[in-house]
Amino acid sequence: MEDRKMGRGKIEIKRIENNTNRQVTFCKRRNGLLKKAYELSVLCEAEVALIVFSSRGRVYEYSNSNINNTIDRYKKATSDAASTYTTQEINTQFYQQESKKLRQQIQMIQNTNRHLVGDGLSSLNVKELKQLENRLERGISRIRSKKHEMILAEIEALQKREIQLEQENACLRGKITENDRLQQLSMVPPGQDHYNEMHAYFARNLLQLNMIEGVPVFSPNVDKKSLQLGLDLLG
Incomplete structure (x- = not known):
């Protein structure tokens, strides 16, 4: 007795050549697809939009929301994703190039510093050594x-x-000279300044008196005895 396989066998996925069979298959699978889309939207609270065009150009659609809004949302999501990916890719390439340039510059500076202190000169030719020498002389x-x-x-x-x-x-x-002069003045005995002033005053007055009375004056200096007598009288 031959063993019989239960259920339907696998169908090879390729274009159905018979027009009638192709149309029947389209109707069945379209309905099944619409049913699955509905179940997905209900069970998972997903926003689902399904659009199917037949080979004859007829359109079939399903959406648990406004299909135009869902399409706009899809466009925005795909556009943002594409832009984000593009920006990230551009930034990555830019930073990679900049990092490469910086590494090259650092290596060049390190080599130059080594050359300036006289290290690693074996890798330089005569022209480069001459340039290094001129640079050192200018420095x-x-x-x-x-x-x-x-x-x-x-x-x-x-x-x-x-x-x-x-x-x-x-x-x-x-200041020192002025201070010394003040100290010398402070050493004069008390009353000496007054005595000198009175002596000069009496001499001037006596000279004027003698000139008025016609007494001859033989010297610009007044007789000391007369001055002393005048001072005694004043005293």
């Missing part, structure tokens, strides 16, 4: 010029400071 010249400029600035500052100190020293010497 030394600039260093010496800067050092000379700084030394001149320091000398100028010291000269200004010297002039300032001389002025301060002269001012201090003047």
Whole structure:
């Protein structure tokens, strides 16, 4: 007794050549697809939109929402995804290129620094060595010029400071001299200044009196005895 297989066998997926059979299959599977779309929207609360065009150009659609809104949402989602992917890809390429350039620059700077201190010169040819030599000479010249400029600035500052100190020293010497003079004046005995003033006053008055009375004056200095007598009288 032959074994019989239960159920339908697998159908090879390819175009159905018979027009009638193709139309029947289309109707059955279309309805099944619409049913599955409905079940998916209900069971999973998914927003579903289904559009089917037959070979004759007829359109069949299903949507649990406004199909135009669903299509617009689909366009926006696919557009944002494409833009995001494109932007990320562009940024990635840009950063990769910049990173490569920076690594090259760092390597070049490191090699130059090694050459400046005399290391790694075996990889340079005569022309490159000459360029390195000229670069070092220009650098030394600039260093010496800067050092000379700084030394001149320091000398100028010291000269200004010297002039300032001389002025301060002269001012201090003047103050010391004035202080010594005041100390000498403070050492005069009490009443001596008054005595000298009175002596000069009496001498002037006596000289004028003698001139009025016709007394000859033989000397610009008045007789000391007369001055003393006048002072005694005043005393």
